[in-house]
Amino acid sequence: MMRTSAPVAAPGPGAWEELVTTALLGTDRRALPAGVPGGRAPSALLDAAAVDTVRRRAGLRAAPARERPEPAPEDPRPALPEAAARRLAMLLADRPGAGGGGRRGTAPDLIELLPQWLAMANAHGYAAPPETLPALLDAARARTDLRPAALAFAGPRALWLARLNPDWRFALRAAPGGSAALPGPEDTDRIRQLWEEGLFAERVALLAAIRSRRPAAARELLAATWATERAEDRLMFLDSLRTGLGPDDEPFLEQALTDRSRNVRATAAELLSALPGSALAARMAERAAACVAVDPLRGTPTLVVEAPHACDPGMERDGVVPKAPAGRGERSWWLGQLLEAAPLGTWSARLGGRTPQEIVALPVADDWQGELHAAWCRAAVRQKDAQWARALLGTPAAPEAGGPGALSLAERAKLLGTLGAAERAEWVAGFIAAHGLSEAFQLLGVCAVPWAAPLGRAVVDALNIARDAGSYPWSFSGVMGLAERCLDPAEANRLDGLLAVPDEPEDASPGAGGYWAEAFQRLVTTLRLRSAMAEELRGG
Template sequence: MNASAEWEDLVSTALVGTDRRPLPGGAPGEVELLERAAVHTLRMRAGHRLEKGEPLSVAPPEEQPALSPAAADRLARILGGERPRLLTEWLETAAGHGYRISPHLLPELLDQGARDRSIRPHLGVLAGNRGRWLAGLNPEWGFLLEEVTSAAVTGADGAREVWELGTSGDRRAHLAALRAADPAEARELLAATWEKETPDDRAAFLEVLAERLSPDDEPFLESALDDRRREVRHQAADLLTRLPGSRLGLRMAERGARYLSVEDGRIQVTPPAACDGAMERDGIRAKPPRGTGERSWWLQQAVARTPLAVWPRLLGRPPAELVRMKIVDWGREVMAGWVRATVLQGDPEWARELFAWDPLADLLAALPPAEQERVAADFVRRHGLDGQLIMVLGGASAPWGPGLAKAVLQKILEVSGTQPWNLGELTKLAGERIDPALYGVAERLSPEPPIQEVAALLRFRDDMLKELV
C-alpha cells in the first residue's frame, strides 16, 4: 500500500471508529490508530528532499542620510515604551527631513507598520533601500512597496519610468510633486492613463487633485462622476463641491431651491421625494444607513453638496441668522448638512457661526489657525472638562501657541484641585500639542504634578525635535 492510500485508510477508520472498521491487519484499538498516524506523519515530514536554495540578492546602497546616534537612541526608547504616543510625531518629523532609520530598528518598525496603517507613509521614506529590500522578502511588510519612496519625493530622473512602472506609492508621490509644480500637466498625465488605472488608484489619484484645485479641473472631474467605482464618483463630487461655480454646484443650487424656503420667519423644508440617477451621479447615495429614513438621508446629503453661498441669497438671511432660525420638522438634517458643507468647503464664516451653535472639532479645524486658537482658548475657559472639550481640542491645529497653551494649562491647574483623577487625557493632549518650545511656561506655572508632567513631556519633545533638525 502506498503512503497516500495508507493515510486515507487511517483517516477513514478514524472517522467511523475502530469498532466499526478495524485497522488493516486486524490490529485493535484507538491507541494503535494514533501510533500509526504519528509514524506516517513523521515519515512524510522526513521524506522530503531538500531543495537547492538561491542566494539572496544584496540590498542596494543607501542614498539618504542616516540618523544621528542621539535620534536613533530616542527612537529606540520610544519603541521600548517610553512616550509611545510620540512615535508618529517622531516618524513624521524624521521623514520630513529625509532621514533613513537605523537598520537594527527596521524589523520592529516594519512589524508596527503592518499593524498601523497611519505610519506607513512615513516608513515609505524612512525605511530606505534596505527597508524596501526587506519588504520584498517578507509578505507582511509588502505594504512598504506601495508607499512613497525618496526617489519619488525628490523628483529623481526617470519620472516617466516612475509613472509607468512605479508602485502605487511612487506614482502618487510623482503626481503630487507634479501637481505642486504644474497642475495642468499633472491632470493631463492622469487623464492619459485614467482608463487603465485600478479603481483604488483612481480614487487615490483624485485626492491628489485637491491640491491647487481650479476651474480647469472641472471637465475631468465631471467625467469622473460617471466612473464605475462609487468611491471614485464621490471623491470627484467632493472636489466639485469645493470648486466655486462648478456645474455640480449649480445643479445642487437648483435642487436646494426646491427643498428650502422661508415663510413667516421660519425655514420650511420639503425633502426630496426620490433619489434619481442624476442625484446619484452628483454624489447623493440612494441607500441610507440603517436606522435613517430615505428622505432624511437624501435631504442631508443634498444640503451638504449645495454651495453655502446659495443659502443667504435663496433664504434672504446671513449665516448668523440662518443657523439660529426655527427649521420646521427637518432641522436636524438641515443643520447636519450645513455642518458637512462647511467642513467640505472650508468656509470660515459658516464655521464660526455653526461652532457657536454646536462646538465640533471639524468646524474648529475649518477656521484659520490664528482664529482656531482664539476660539478654542475661549471654549476651554468657558467649558468644563469632559469628552467634548477633549474632542474640540483635537480639532485645533498643532502646535498650540501661547494663548491656547495658557488656557489649557490653567484648566489643568483648576481641575487638579477638584478632580485630579480626571486629568489623564487632557494632560497627555497638552503635552503632545503645545509648542514644545513653551516647556518653560509650564515649568514655571505651578509645581503641581499634572503641570510638571506636561512640562516634562514638552521638554522631551523639544529635545526630540532638536535631534532631528
C-alpha cells in the same frame, strides 16, 4: 573503536509523528517505519529522530546559493548627532504594554514620543543610522500611523532591506515601484510602464505623487486607462483628484457622473460640488434654493423649508442617493444632500443679502433647524469656507441652547479644521474656559502641535480646577496624554506648583490626590524630555 550506527534513510512526510508514536509505544510493540528489527531498533529510532530533528530545525532543504544582493544604496543626508541617535535607540526599544497596565506612574510614555521625534528629525533632513533600520521598519509595520514619517526618515536603505524580508513588504507598497525615487517628469516611458504594469498599490501611490506635482498630468494618465479599470479601482483613483482639485478637472468629473458604479458617480458629484463654479454646483444651487426661503408673512423673519417630494433622474445623476438610510425620512435625506452640494454663496443672494452669521441666527420653522444647519456644516467643510464655519460654530462660550450647541462635537471639530491654526486654538481655548474639559478632547485633536500659548494655559488651568474640585482623575487621562504630546515644552516651568499632592476634599475619589500629583509629574517630565529631544536634534 567507536561503533557507529548504520545510515538512516531520510524520513518521508509524516515520519516525525510515526517516530513519536513508536517511542511512546516502545520498539518491542511497534516496528520502526523503516522496519529495523531486533536489538538495533532502539538506537535506530534515536538516530532517525536526531536526523529528523536537525532537518526540522534547519527549516530549508539544501539548495544552490543565491546571487549576492546588490549593495545597499548610499543615503546622502547628514548623519544624526550622536545624542539624538542614542535617543532614537531608546525610543525604538520602548514597547507598548511594558508597564503591565494599571497606573502609569511618573515615567514618560516613550513610544508615544516617537512620532514627534521622527517629525523633527525629518524637518532637519537627517539620515537614519543603519543599525536602527530593522527596528524602524518593525515599528512602522506595527503602527500604520508611523509609516509615512518612519519610511521618510529610513530612506532608500529601508526599501533595500524590505526586499529581503517579507515582513517589511509594506514599505515597498508605500513607494511607487518599490524604489526610493519617483520617475522624473521627463521619464514618460517609465511612468507609463509603471502605470500600466504596476501593482494596484503602486499605481495609487504613483498617481497621488504625480497629482501633487502636476495635477493635469495625473488626470491625463488616469483618463488614458479609465474605461478599462475595475469599478473599485476607479473609485480609489478618482479620490486622488482631491489633491489640486480645480476647474480644469470639471470635464473629466462630469464624464464620471455617467459611470456605471454608483460610488464612482457619488464621488465625482462630491468633487464637482467642491468647485463652486462648476455646472453641477449651479444645478444643485438652483434645486436647493427652491427648498429654503424667508417667510415674508411672519412678524419675525423666519426660514421655511420645503423638502423635495421626489428624487428625479437628474438629481440622481448629480450624486443624490435616492434610498434613505434606515430610520431617516426620504425627503429630509434628499434635502440634506442638495444643501450640502450647493455653493454656500447661494444663500446670501437668496435670503435677502444677509451674511452667514445673520442667516444662521434666523429661526427655522417646523423643526428643520438641525437638518438645515448640519447640511450647511457639511457644505462648509467640503468647500473649506471659513466664514460659514465661524457662523455655524458661534462663540465658544455660547450655551447649549444655541450657537455651537446646535452641532455635535464631531461637526464642530470638522468646522474648526477650516480655520487657521491660531484661530482654531483660540476658539478651543474659549470653549474650554466656558465648558471645561469634559467635551473638549475631540476638539483638541484638531489643534496644531505644539499648542499655542492661550490653548495650553486653558488646558492646564482646567486640569488644575478639576484637581482642586476633587474630580474623578482617571476621566481626564486622555486629555493628560494629549497634553504630554502637545503642550509647548516651554510650559514645563509653569507646572512646578502642581506637583505636590493636594489636600483631598471629603467627596473626592480615594487616592485621587496622589494620582493627580503623579500625572502632573509625568507631564512635566515628558515636556522636559521633549525639550531635550529638540535640543539633541539641533546638535546642541
